[in-house]
Amino acid sequence: MTTASSFDLQRVQRIRKWAVGLSLLAAVGLALVTTTLWGDGAFHEGVEALGLGAMVIAIVGRAWCSLYIGGRKKAEIVNTGPYSISRNPLYLFSYVAAFGVGAQTGSVVMGLLFLAIAMVVFHFTVQREEAWLLNAFGEPYAAYMRRTPRFGPDFSKWQDEETLSIRPEFFLATIRDGLVMLLAIPIFEAIEKLQNMGVLRTLLHLP
Numbered sequence: 001m002t003t004a005s006s007f008d009l010q011r012v013q014r015i016r017k018w019a020v021g022l023s024l025l026a027a028v029g030l031a032l033v034t035t036t037l038w039g040d041g042a043f044h045e046g047v048e049a050l051g052l053g054a055m056v057i058a059i060v061g062r063a064w065c066s067l068y069i070g071g072r073k074k075a076e077i078v079n080t081g082p083y084s085i086s087r088n089p090l091y092l093f094s095y096v097a098a099f100g101v102g103a104q105t106g107s108v109v110m111g112l113l114f115l116a117i118a119m120v121v122f123h124f125t126v127q128r129e130e131a132w133l134l135n136a137f138g139e140p141y142a143a144y145m146r147r148t149p150r151f152g153p154d155f156s157k158w159q160d161e162e163t164l165s166i167r168p169e170f171f172l173a174t175i176r177d178g179l180v181m182l183l184a185i186p187i188f189e190a191i192e193k194l195q196n197m198g199v200l201r202t203l204l205h206l207p
Contacts, residue, residue: 023117023120027117030113031105031110031188032191032200033201033202033203034105034107034202034203034205035192035205038106038207044106045106047103047108047111048103050100051104052100052104054099054100054103055096055097055100055101057096057100058096058097058181059097059175059178059181061092061096062093063171063178064082065082065083065093066090066170066171067166068080068081068082068083069083069090070169070171074136077137077140077141077144079144079159080159080161081160081161082153084158084160085148085149085152085154085157085158086148086151086153087144087145087148087151088122088126088151091122091126091151092153097118097178098114099112099114101114101181102114104188104189105188105191106192107207108207109207
């Protein structure tokens, strides 16, 4: 596995992070001028609670995935645990997280918008990463692609291993990155308060 190939994968991952960051920043900008059709009632609170649940699931799910993939992605084909039922379970949980973040606005539409942004960005990222992995590992990875869905999950394909070799730094980094998404709660609460005070002008009302 060449240094150049490793650099190419790192470049794809850096582009992914920038694309996600800029896209979510644009979505937050939209949230500044958007409020929900149903105001601050029970449905609004229910959507926020649903979003919080989604973020918790995503944090736990991504940490679970990191136990299997942490530090191994470039070195071997990981095909057990969550990677036996989905080739990209980390991204699958990231989709759940994206909806959860958007749902903190109290709007289902905003939740779906954040989800759509993540799906578009990660679609191209996954294509590039899988092309790299196919080039790096050849037929063994091609066989893995044939039997395991890109996202799934296909629980009928589940297989696990008795022991795992865990690298704590990757696990803790995944937990840290996941906890960052909880900042969506105070951010969108602050936006909501500013809107109620009239500091921010509302231009759109979304369900």
